[in-house]
Amino acid sequence: MRRFIWPAVLLALVIVYPLVLSTPFQQRLGALVLLYAIAASAWNIVGGYAGQVSVGHVVFFGCGAYAAMGAYAHFGLPPLVGVPAGMVLAVVIAAVIGVPTLRLSGHYFSMATIAVAELVRLVVTNTDYLGAAVGLSGPTVPRNVFDLSFVSSLPFYYLFLVVLGLTLLITWWVAESRMGFYLRAIKDSERAARSLGAPASRIKLQAYMLSAGLTSVAGAFYAMMVGFVDPESGLGILISVKMLIMAALGGAGLLFGPLVGAAILVPLEELSNSWLGGKGAGLTFVVYGAIIVLIARFQPSGILTLITRRIALITRYIERRTKARELRKQRPAAGADHAA
Amino acid sequence: MRLKNVLGLVSAAALTLAFTAGASAEDKVVKIGAILPMSGNAASAGIHAKAALEVALDIINNAHPELGNFPLAKNAGLAGLGGAKVEVVFADNQGSPATGQNQALRLITEEKVAALIGAYQSGITLTTSAIAEKYGIPFLTPESVAANLTERGFKWFFRTTPIATDFAKVYTDFLADMKAAGASTESIALVHDNTEYGTSVAGTLTTAFKEKGQNILDISYASNATDVQSQVLQLKEKKPDVVLMISYTSDAILFAKTMQAQDYKPAILLADDAGYSDPSFIKAVGKISQGAFNRSSWSVGPQGSATAVIADLYKKKSGDDMDDTAGREMQGFFVLVDAIDRAGSTEPAKIQAALRATDLKPEQLMMGYKGVKFDDKGQNILASGVIIQLQDGENYVAVWPKANAEKPPALPYKGW
Numbered sequence: 001m002r003r004f005i006w007p008a009v010l011l012a013l014v015i016v017y018p019l020v021l022s023t024p025f026q027q028r029l030g031a032l033v034l035l036y037a038i039a040a041s042a043w044n045i046v047g048g049y050a051g052q053v054s055v056g057h058v059v060f061f062g063c064g065a066y067a068a069m070g071a072y073a074h075f076g077l078p079p080l081v082g083v084p085a086g087m088v089l090a091v092v093i094a095a096v097i098g099v100p101t102l103r104l105s106g107h108y109f110s111m112a113t114i115a116v117a118e119l120v121r122l123v124v125t126n127t128d129y130l131g132a133a134v135g136l137s138g139p140t141v142p143r144n145v146f147d148l149s150f151v152s153s154l155p156f157y158y159l160f161l162v163v164l165g166l167t168l169l170i171t172w173w174v175a176e177s178r179m180g181f182y183l184r185a186i187k188d189s190e191r192a193a194r195s196l197g198a199p200a201s202r203i204k205l206q207a208y209m210l211s212a213g214l215t216s217v218a219g220a221f222y223a224m225m226v227g228f229v230d231p232e233s234g235l236g237i238l239i240s241v242k243m244l245i246m247a248a249l250g251g252a253g254l255l256f257g258p259l260v261g262a263a264i265l266v267p268l269e270e271l272s273n274s275w276l277g278g279k280g281a282g283l284t285f286v287v288y289g290a291i292i293v294l295i296a297r298f299q300p301s302g303i304l305t306l307i308t309r310r311i312a313l314i315t316r317y318i319e320r321r322t323k324a325r326e327l328r329k330q331r332p333a334a335g336a337d338h339a340a
Numbered sequence: 341m342r343l344k345n346v347l348g349l350v351s352a353a354a355l356t357l358a359f360t361a362g363a364s365a366e367d368k369v370v371k372i373g374a375i376l377p378m379s380g381n382a383a384s385a386g387i388h389a390k391a392a393l394e395v396a397l398d399i400i401n402n403a404h405p406e407l408g409n410f411p412l413a414k415n416a417g418l419a420g421l422g423g424a425k426v427e428v429v430f431a432d433n434q435g436s437p438a439t440g441q442n443q444a445l446r447l448i449t450e451e452k453v454a455a456l457i458g459a460y461q462s463g464i465t466l467t468t469s470a471i472a473e474k475y476g477i478p479f480l481t482p483e484s485v486a487a488n489l490t491e492r493g494f495k496w497f498f499r500t501t502p503i504a505t506d507f508a509k510v511y512t513d514f515l516a517d518m519k520a521a522g523a524s525t526e527s528i529a530l531v532h533d534n535t536e537y538g539t540s541v542a543g544t545l546t547t548a549f550k551e552k553g554q555n556i557l558d559i560s561y562a563s564n565a566t567d568v569q570s571q572v573l574q575l576k577e578k579k580p581d582v583v584l585m586i587s588y589t590s591d592a593i594l595f596a597k598t599m600q601a602q603d604y605k606p607a608i609l610l611a612d613d614a615g616y617s618d619p620s621f622i623k624a625v626g627k628i629s630q631g632a633f634n635r636s637s638w639s640v641g642p643q644g645s646a647t648a649v650i651a652d653l654y655k656k657k658s659g660d661d662m663d664d665t666a667g668r669e670m671q672g673f674f675v676l677v678d679a680i681d682r683a684g685s686t687e688p689a690k691i692q693a694a695l696r697a698t699d700l701k702p703e704q705l706m707m708g709y710k711g712v713k714f715d716d717k718g719q720n721i722l723a724s725g726v727i728i729q730l731q732d733g734e735n736y737v738a739v740w741p742k743a744n745a746e747k748p749p750a751l752p753y754k755g756w
Contacts, residue, residue, distance in 0.1 A: 024449045028442060126534055133536040135463055140470065140492040151474045226438045228467045230536065233437050273439065274446055277378060277432030284432065285379060 018157045028153040033266045034160035035222060039239075040246035040258030041167045042214035046207045047244060048252035049175060051187030052102065055240045056113030059097075059120050060212040062235040063090040064219030066124070069136035069229045074129075078146035079138050079224045086216040094212030095205065102204045105190065114237065121235040135230025138223065148224045156225055163221065164259070167214050172255055174210070183207055187253070215243075249295055251302025260304050368424045370686055372676065373431060373447030375458035375468055380435030382460055385665055389460065389483075391658035392666040393428055396673045398653065401425045410646040411678050411704050420681040429453060433464050440464040444471040454686040455480065455676055462486030462536055469497050478679075478691050482672020483665060486540055490717040496688075498695050498714055500672040502637065502723035504541045507612060508548035510635060510725045514610075514740050515582065523608060523751055524581045527555040531571065531595070532586035533563040541586050541612060555580075565591055572598045575606065582608045589615040596625035600756055607752045609633065613725075617664045626734040628756035633749070637707040637725045638667035639738045647706050671707040675700065708744060 018027045039061060046052050067086030068079035075081075101112040124130050142149035150156065174180050182203045185193035194200050223229045242265075243258075250261025269288055276283040299306045374393055377386035398404075400412045407413035417423035429451045431443035440459050447453045448471065455478040459465045465484035472479035473494045480498045481489065490499055502510075515525045528549055532538035538560070546556050557580050559571050572595070575583060583606040587595060592615030599605070610633040615621050617636055640662070641647040650670070651662045658666075675698060680686065683694035700712040711722035727740035729749055739749040 025442070025446045028445055032438075032442070133534055133539050134486065134488075135536070137466060137488070140494070222438070226441060226467050227470055228437050228463060230437070230463045232435070233463070270439075270442055273432055273434065274443070277434070277443070278430030279378075284434070 014161060018154055024153065027157060029267055029270055031153045031157040031160055031225070032270070033262050034157065034164050035218060035225070036242065036246060036266050037259040037262040038160065038164050038167050038221070039215055039218035040243045040250070040262055041164065041171055042211050042218060043243040044211075044247045044252060044258050045171055045174060045183075045214070046204075046211040048247055048254070048257065049171075049180065049187065050183040050204060050207050051253075052204060052208070053110045053244065054113045054208075054211075055110050055237070055244065056097075056115075056117035057211070057215050057243055058235055058237060058240040059093060059117050060090040060215035061219035061222070061239055061243075062120065062124070062229075063093060063212075064216030064221075065223035065229040065234040066130055066136065066219075067216070068220040068223045069138055070130070072138050072147075073131070073136045078144075078148070079220070080146055080148060083217060083220045086220045087213045090212040090216035091209045094209040098205045098208040102201065102208060114240075117235065117237055117240060121231050121237075124235055125231045131230065133231060135228060135233075138227040140227070149227065153225075156221075160221060163217060167217075168255060168259075170210070170214070174207070175255065179203060179206070184253075245292060249292065249303060251304035254302065254304050257302055257304050260307075261302070264303065368422070370418065370421065370424050370426045370677075370680055371429055371451060371453045372426060372673075372680075373429050373444070373451060373453035373456045373458075375431050375433050375440055375443050375447070375456065375464070377435050377460050377464075378430070378432035382435060385460055386432070388658055388660065388663075388666045389669040390430055392654060392662075392670040393430075393457075393673055395650065395653045395657050396670045396677075397426060397428060399650070400674075400677055404649075407646045407649055409704075410706075411700070412674060412681065413646075418677070418681045420684040421686075426677055426680075433459050433461070433468070435461065435464070437464050437467040440468040441471050444468040448472065448475050448477050453477070454680060454688065455691055457482065457673055457676055460484065462489065462540075465489060469494065472496055477688050478676070478695060480672055480676045480695070482669045482675075486536065487544065490719045494718065496692060498676075498718040498720075500675050500709075500712055500720045500723065501668050502709070502725055503719070504544035505548070506723050507541065507635060507725065508545050510727065511545065511584070511610065512548055512552055514633075514727050515608075517740065518608065518749070518751070521749075521751075525554065525608070527557060527578075527580040528582045528584055529557040529559055529575055529578065529580035529606075530584050530586065531559045531561070531575070533565075533588065533591055534560055535563045535588070537588075537614065538563070538586050545584065545586075561591070563588065563591065565594065568594055568598050569602070571595075572602050572604055576602060576604045580606065582606065582610060585609065585611040585616065587611070587615045589618040589621050592616055592618075592621050593624045596621075596629050600628050605753050605755045609753045610727075611635070613664055619661050619663060622730070622734050622736075626730060630730055630732075630756065631750055631752070631754040632730045633739070634728050634730070634736060635725045636664045636728050636736065637709060637723075638662060638664045639708060639726065639728065639736075639744070639746075650706055667707050671705060671709070674706070675712050708738075 018030050043057050047054055064086035067089060068082035071077040071082035072079050097116050101109055104112055125133050139147045139149055182198045185198055186200050190200055246261035246265050247258045249265060251257030272287045273284045376389050377383055401417055403416045404413040417425050429447055431447060433440035433443060444456060456472050457480050459468045460483055462484040465481045466489060469479040473496050476496060478496050482500050485501060485503045487504060519525045530542045530545055532542040549556055557578055559574055561568055561571050613635045616634045640651050654662045679694040679698055680691050683690040696714060698712055698714060702711055708726045709722055710724050712720050713722050715721050726738050726744045728736040729739045731737050731747060731750060737746045738744050739747055
């Protein structure tokens with residue numbers, strides 16, 4: 001029973017958040033946290049659990065974003081229709097680029113994924129069908145509820161919450177399955193895993209394709225919320241970097257790591273921009289960058305580890321005190337016995 | 341057990357968010373939100389635009405009798421609102437459409453701005469104005485030129501700047517006059533980058549020139565190119581009568597240098613504003629680009645005129661000479677504040693009505709538009725431009741149309 005108390009409290013908190021902090025900006029911020037958490041959690045499967053640091057995940061993000069906007073721009077369909085299309089596209093592209101690049105190890109894999117991402121961005125920038133440099137827009141005025149064009153961010157918030165829940169469920173299931181054990185073994189030492197008979201190439205590719213499909217969902221919802229995608233906002237390398245930083249900051253390879261990372265970074269970025277952005281000179285990024293550097297310096301394994309350790313300390317302290325109090329209670333009682 | 345730990349963090353994040361709420365509206369102050377790129381690729385433009393708005397604020401909020409009959413200058417504050425002062429809340433769009441939207445939402449719902457202005461990049465103007473439309477807040481863009489912005493059926497969106505179709509008209513009319521004066525204008529090379537600006541303007545111009553029966557040679561290059569030899573060689577081989585440059589600053593400088601290195605001079609070199617209007621372009625390669633024509637809506641005008649005074653104030657504020665982009669920004673802001681002044685209210689619907697009723701004459705403007713008057717889509721139908729030319733040194737002089745000309749146009753292109 002106790003196992004479920006904390007998850008239930010967390011869930012309740014996340015559900016009531018936009019009702020308690022209910023200004024439109026706070027609600028939108030909440031929705032963005034969840035959206036980035038979806039992307040970072042998807043990245044976490046291959047980047048965190050398997051230790052294959054992909055810096056090209058924005059390609060899959062872009063697949064989703066372009067599929068959603070393309071469904072509207074070219075076929076007049078609700079952007080939502082683009083979600084499955086984007087997933088299929090992302091999985092196929094992941095297979096195509098995964099087969100050659102996943103053979104590379106360490107930095108070489110990261111570099112190859114950057115190259116692919118930049119290549120895709122340049123190709124899209126010069127492809128008229130995808131709006132070239134101008135980009136594609138979604139429905140300007142919602143035609144019906146399926147266009148997902150709301151004034152309030154509340155529907156987005158709960159939609160993203162459900163998608164994040166599913167993403168985390170899939171991640172949890174993968175992590176607990178045989179595949180999860182293979183992935184962790186590959187992360188620790190691919191050579192050792194192979195020599196023990198782990199089908200490393202196949203497992204890595206599967207994880208990569210799964211991760212790609214989920215990332216594309218985040219991209220599609222991003223484009224639907226913003227109502228627009230262009231090569232910079234849908235395929236810019238910074239989006240990959242954001243996924244990576246959020247997962248690493250929260251705790252890569254931990255189920256809730258990316259969520260924690262997003263819950264810290266997204267508000268930090270938006271609020272520092274709100275407070276300092278108008279003053280010019282990019283002060284926002286100085287503050288934002290400095291905090292990341294500090295965390296990387298003092299807690300490289302992620303905030304979640306830090307918190308876990310702090311909480312463990314506090315729990316132990318509380319346990320010790322309660323135990324001591326119980327002992328003290330027992331002792332006078334024992335003394336009274338003696339006196340009697 | 342990990343979940344337990346997440347909890348603390350989420351509550352901490354929630355607490356931080358709680359502090360963002362609540363901003364109180366003050367009396368006698370009209371707040372306007374400005375969303376501009378203060379960081380990222382376009383930061384320089386955003387920071388100059390900010391300086392331009394601050395000069396405009398000075399003119400509006402303080403008495404400036406030296407500006408004569410220039411609207412909003414004579415008395416301090418807004419006469420229509422009992423001398424209320426205007427305040428601009430600046431926000432950085434960071435070059436991202438999503439961030440632009442977040443800031444628009446914040447400015448509307450927390451800063452309670454009466455209207456929005458911005459957002460420089462067309463893609464960001466597209467997304468931020470969608471938020472303003474949903475909330476029913478007037479949004480005026482003084483500088484984004486993408487054609488689709490005014491084709492969305494928005495009711496709260498206004499644009500003062502000339503757009504590609506206006507440029508096309510300026511160029512076709514100008515080239516027709518040059519042809520009448522004896523120049524050959526049969527074939528035109530459109531040299532453009534592959535950004536949203538370059539491709540969309542080139543597309544519109546191609547259609548316009550083809551309608552006039554002119555031959556088009558389309559030469560595109562990657563933005564921020566490090567080498568444009570092959571493009572210049574192509575020009576040298578095809579020998580178009582007119583070379584029309586649609587380029588940002590660094591590319592424009594590179595083209596000027598490469599043209600000199602390859603000893604290539606077209607008969608007419610015409611530039612589409614942007615890079616060629618940047619003060620750093622003139623500093624770097626002005627001397628080897630003599631005779632270049634350029635489109636602009638800004639010219640300083642004679643000493644003592646309102647435009648000269650404004651140019652002077654701007655130079656003091658920013659340290660740079662006023663250019664077309666900063667000028668259009670400032671002009672758009674004046675149009676917006678003039679509408680609020682006439683509305684006599686900060687109610688969005690009244691400002692919207694006042695904007696629709698805008699009818700400013702050329703003498704009430706600082707830019708060389710034929711006036712400001714919006715059509716149903718929110719586009720200024722009187723937006724236009726003049727042609728300027730680099731003559732004798734490092735200054736542009738207005739050469740076309742005749743009514744605005746300080747000097748006659750000089751042909752052919754001299755180069756260095």
